Amino acid sequence: MLQTAIIFKDYEDGFKGLSLLSKAEMDYTENILSVDIHKDIMKEMLDLKKRYTVIDTSVVFDLTYKNSIKMFKILSNINSFGDNIPKRKHYDLVELNDLFGVNYKNISEICRSVLEKSKRELDEKSHISFIYQIKKDLINGRIRNVGGIIDL
DSSP, X not given: OTTOXXXXXXXXXXXXXXXXXXXXXXXXXXXXXXXXXXHHHHHHHHHHHHHOOOOXXXXXXXXXXXXXXXXXXXXXXXXXSOTTSOSEEEEEHHHHHHHHTOOOSSHHHHIIIIIHHHHHHHHHHOSOOOEEEEEEEEETTEEEEEEEEEEO
């Protein structure tokens, strides 16, 4: 670990490289390991839980539909929200198309072709699933489907 370095990119000032541990000492008489960690490294380590999502890979390997895998990743991210934050995400048509790498013209097609199939497979093979609603809005005097709401 003393030889491991982390590079922080800063495009204005170049980059900064820091050794993961600047010093490590082992006291074999009391079995105590003492380490010195740079404050920037420690800050990044403490932020890991907030910035990254844990995904159960055993579930991912059981899924066969590619959009179920993408949905499982989205649901795992939603599941990592704090306790006082609703486990819900709102998406518009463009965002849903981007998330799943598709180019459907309306929300109904995404629901039928992507969300329903993903939900069916996740209900069978996963410990987490979702419900979805079509988000509607009044556009030019007519009610239109403009997005989707996914609840864990």
